[in-house]
Amino acid sequence: MKPHEFRPPEQELARFRGRLAVAVGVVLLAFVVIAGRFFYLQVVRHDYYHTRAEDNRITLLPIVPNRGLIADRNGRSFARNFSAYTLEITPSRVRDVEETIDAVSQLIEIQPRDRKRFRKLLDESKNFESLPIRTRLSDEEVAKFVAQRYRFPGVDVKARLFRQYPEEQLASHVVGYIGRINTKELESIEESEDQANYRGTEHIGKTGLEQSYERELHGETGYEQVEVDAGGRALRLLSRTAPVPGNNLFLTLDGKLQAVAERAFGTRRGALVAIEPSTGGILAMVSSPTFDPNLFVDGIDPQNWDLLNNSPDHPLINRALNGAYPPGSTFKPFMALGALFSGKRTADQAIADPGYFDFGGHRFRDDKAGGHGTVDMVKSIVVSCDTYYYRLANDWGIDGIASFMAQLGFGSRTGVDLGGESTGILPSPEWKRKRFKKPEQQKWYAGETVSIGIGQGYNAYTPIQLAHATAVVANNGVVFKPHLVRYIEDVKTGEKRIVEPQPVRRIPFRPEHLDTVRRGMIGVNQSGTGARAFAGAGYVSAGKTGTAQLFSLKGGTYREGSVGERLRDHALFIAFAPADEPKIALAVLVENGGFGATSAAPIARQVLDYYLLGKLPAGAAAEDEDASDAQ
Amino acid sequence: MLNENLIGLVRRVLAPIDFPLLWILGALLGYAFVVQLSASNDAPARINSHILNLCVALAVMWLIANVSPTRLLNLAVPLYVVGVLLLVATALFGDISKGARRWLSLGMLRVQPSEIMKIAMPMMLAWYFHQREEALRVRDYLVAGVLLIIPVALIVRQPDLGTAILVIAAGFYVIFFAGLPWKFILGMVAAAAAAAPFAWSMLHDYQRQRILTLIDPEADPLGKGFHIIQSTIAVGSGGIFGKGWLNGTQAHLEFLPERHTDFVLAVLSEEFGLLGISVLIVLYALLIGRGLLIASSASTMFSRLLAGSITLTFFTYAFVNMGMVTGILPVVGVPLPFVSYGGTALVTLSLGVGILMSVQRGRQFVQT
Incomplete structure (x- = not known):
């Protein structure tokens, strides 16, 4: 570098202007770059950013x-909605859930029960949901909380529709x-x-x-x-x-009939299914004891849950669909009908009943020592003669019985419009092969067929299967699928979709076959095992009692009360009425009820009385008025 | 009589005004005001204070335009010395806010001394080169460099990267226009590239984060990347014609942070689209063009260097802000000149325009 550089002003100015030109170039270039960037974002990628802005x-x-x-x-109404306020906490927006509940409880009553239920919900839920700590707040409580809301971030009062089961x-x-x-x-x-x-x-x-x-x-x-x-x-x-x-x-359910039936059970365990034979519509379906479904809507609190779930009475189980019980003697009318239908017996063919049936070195006893004397088919039903059916079963054979009973719907789900239905057990050699693993257990013994004849042995059917089969008989062999919903109403259009009763199939019984069985069942309620329960009824009904043995007496005499209550026999009863033109068919089961005649038949009587005559059992009248007031 | 007096008064008032510059500035401020009405839609009180800021800014511009370049020359050294002293005082006694020590309390008044440097720095360097005009030596560039480094170092330490960049730019432009040899410039570029790793280690964590965020904003979409992502969405979704005034969803639904200050350009892009951006760029180009024209015909070395540097500072503001909003430069606190809300920046910028007018008028005096 030269120590002293002299530059005349003109040269200096020219140099400055040169630099200015460079600056102009840089500025323009920079603006072009910026404009290019804007063009890229706003034109080339506009669609992408437009979507992102909308999102x-x-x-x-x-x-x-x-x-x-x-x-x-x-x-x-059995299920409806109502609007109410809940107090809800969103756990993710709260620092300490317990602390928040403590603070809120200063303002609004929160029971230990509410806390327990909330903790249970908290365990089951994802964090970002808001969960109810208190439901059904009063207006006063809502006002109290709203005034102080700012103190509780993450806690809100919400108006919600609640399900209610009135x-x-x-x-x-x-x-x-x-x-x-x-x-x-x-x-x-x-x-x-x-x-x-x-x-x-x-x-x-x-x-x-x-x-x-x-x-x-x-x-x-x-x-x-x-x-x-x-x-x-x-x-x-x-x-x-x-x-x-x-x-x-x-x-199709009749609430009043249902109430009568449930009252008839009282505190006893059991089930009842009543069907309109001409449609398959279920008129009443009882499983006793019951429970209050309102407890479950917002999550049941642990205390109530324990009470219901661990009760020896199992109130949560729907016995009508889910429980399988031996049908006992209620099986006999179906056996009789099958015998006629398959040609194994005629109505008049009679046996001399010694009071037992010997088969393969084993003596099958009748309940009546000494026997019923000469017994034809009608009498066999009326007096519930075991010997007649031991012999019939043995003559007919298990394959024939099983295939006939299957037509009546035994051993398969009826297809009712509720979940959780059991199939029950329709015993047959094939069933036994599938059920057991060891070869010696898989073999069907001819002796086993004998007790099938009186509804014992492996037989086990759900109350709805029994009611369904009764309805089929009452309806002369025309099979309808049992159903609970009569029609579905579209709220918006007002259109009603009717569940049309479509016959599933028709079993081609001869009228005289049906008539024989009907006469037998009428006899039961007039002079047989059901006569006491149906004394003085203002209509003709057809029925059959049954007692399902739970406890093998090994030759001893069965005496009610001598065995533990839970080991007592199940009492059963099937019926339809009026006998000539049935409007209702039903099956009743009382768990450990002892004899069908004394515990199950009276329940059937009350249900039939109310349905056919509008007659309420004594003591039920007052409640019925309450019910009509409530409507 | 009265009429003549009045005409005389108006003449006197208008005498220092450079009309081309005023028209361009007027158009820019008017356009900005429309954008600001939208950006501050949620806070009407801010519009009032923006109007007040505009009035103060125009008054400052007029006052400075009345000051002759000679007096500006005399003011350069005292202003620079006071500025540096204030910066030192800030470093020692300044108020800390948001982790930075930028403000100094002087009794009733709170000042940001780094803002003074944006004007004091080019004035000081232009003064220096003006003194050495007859015999410029290599050493003079080094002296200028030192004069530049001292306040910049103090500002970087505060830390205030945005202002430091603007002060460095202002100073560098003076040195550049004074004739800094090209080989020096190339050497500096090479040195800067070599020093980059070292500079990286000198940066504060948040400054580094900003640079990393620029490279990959989606890495932290809700945190550091949020500004850039949301502002590019606003810009891109504006399209060619924009969504219309007051219709920017990004702006009005509060997705855009700092939408009335540093990111006001995103509001403009979203609502007026590429068309609105083009208008803005043209207005800036005209402003810069007029400024450089004034510099080119200035009568003294001092006024020429000062005018050139100030004009290019306007460009720096605009470029850095636009680059930041469109995601090609890191987020540094540089406002969009004459558009962003904020009194300090507006006054400083208007002061710059006033100096340009003063320079333009000084030329006329010399010529006549």
Whole structure:
């Protein structure tokens, strides 16, 4: 570098202007780069960013549809919705759940029961859900909390529709209940691709009709398209797709008849199914004891759950569908009908009953020592002659019995519109082969056929199968599928979808065959084992008592009360009436009730009296008035 | 009589004004005001204070335009010395806010001394080169470099990267226009590249984070990347014609952070689209063009260097802010000149425009 550089102003100025030109070039270049970047973002990638901006801005909020109602054939409500406030906590937005509950409980009463239930819900749920700590707040409580809401972030009062079962215990096994969706149900919803429809839905049918008609009752979820800000707050409604409310169910069930039947059981365990023979519509379905389904709606508290689940009476089990019992002597009319139908017997063919039947070195005894004398088919039903049926079964053979009984629906699910139905056991050599593993157990012994004839042995049927078979006989062999829903009402269109009674099949019984069996069953209620229970009834009914042995007496004499209550025999009764043109067919089971004649038949009498004559048993009149007031 | 007095007054008031510059500035401020009305839609009070800021800024511009370049020359050294002293005082006694020590309390007044440097720095360097005009030596560039480094080092330490960049730029432009040999410039570029790893280790964590975020904003979409992601969405979703005034969803649904200050450009892009951006770029180009024209015809070395540097500072503001909003430069706190809300920046920028007018007027005096 030169130590002294002299530059004249002109040269200096020219150099400066040169630099300015460079600067202009740099500025223009930079602006071109920036403009290019804008062009890239705003033109080339516009669609992408447009979508992202829309995604930012719009959120879909589900609107849960109102669940369909359930009412009996007279329109009496068994499941409905009501709106109420709940106090809910969103665990993810709360620092310490227990601390928050303590703080809230200063303001609003929270029982230890509520805390326990909340903890249970918390274990079962995902963190971002809001969970109810208290339900059904009073207006006063709502006002109290709202005034102090700012103190409790993550705690909100929400208005919700609640499911209510106004009849409480009545028909609770039929109606069932809803409960919060659990993880397993969530998975099955995801699998069935109903996920979109269950966004926002918190409850699902767990048992009974609530479960089996879940699709009808749920409805279609609606959506609100909402514009939200960066904080997720909804600012503006863009569009709304209204939810479609769930369909209402109207049942074949008669609530009053159901109440009569349930009262007739009292505290006894058992089941009753009453069917309208001409349609298959179920008029009453009892499983005793019952429970209050309202306990389950918001998650049952552990104390009540223990009480119900661990009770030796198992109130949560629907005995009418799920319990399988030996039919005992109620099996005899079906045996008789089969014998006529298959030509194994004629009605007049009589036997001389010595009071026992010897087969293969084993003596099968009748209950009446010394026997019933000369017994034809009608008499065999009326007096419930075991010897007649031991011999019949032996002559007919197990294969013939099994294939005939299968036609009446024994040993297979009736297909009633409720879940949890058992198949029962229709014994046959084939069944035995499948049931047992050891070859010696798989063999069918001819002696086993003999006790099948009187409804003992491996025989085990559900009360609904028994009622169903009775209805088939009452309906002259025309088989209808038992069902509880009479029609489904579309709330939006008002359209009623009637569940048309479609005969499943017709068993070609001859009228005289049916007449023989009917005469026998009428005889039961007039002069036989059912005569005491049906004395003075204002209609002609056909019935058959049954007693299912649980306890082998090994030759001893069975005396009621001498064995433990739970080891006593099950009492059964089947009936239909009026005998010539049946309007109702039923099966009654009383667990450990002893003789069918003394414990099961009187229940049937009360049900038939009410259904056919409108006659209430003594002491029930007052309650019935209450019920009609409530409507 | 009265009429003549009035005309005389108006003449006197308008005398220092450079009208081309005023028109361009007026268009820019008017456009910015429309954008600001939308960006501050949620806070009407802010519009009032923005109007007040505009009035103060225009008054400052007029006042400085009335100051002759000669007096500016005399003010350069004292202003620089005071600025450096204030920066030292800030480093020692400044108030800490948001982890940075940028503000100094002087009794009633709170000042940000680094802001003064944006003007004091080019004035000081232009003064220096003006003194050495007759016999410029290599040493002079080194002296200028030292004069530049001292305050910049103090500002970087605060830390305030945005302001430091603007002060370095202002100073560098003076040295560049003074004729810094090209081989020096190339040497500096090479040195800067070599020193980059070392500089990286000198950066604060949050500064490093900003650079990393620029490279991959989606790595932390809710945290550090949120600003960039949301502002590019706003820009991109604007398209060619924009969503219309007040219709920007990103802006009005609060997805855009700092939407009335550093990210106001995103609001403009979203609502007025590429068309609106083009208008803005053209206005900036005109402003810079006029500024460089004034510099080119300035009468003294001092006024020429000062005008050139100040004009290019406007460009630096605009470029850095636009680059940041569109995601090609890291997020540094540089406002969009004449558009972003904020009194300090607006006054400093108007002061710069006032200096340009003063320079333009000084030329006329010399010529006549």
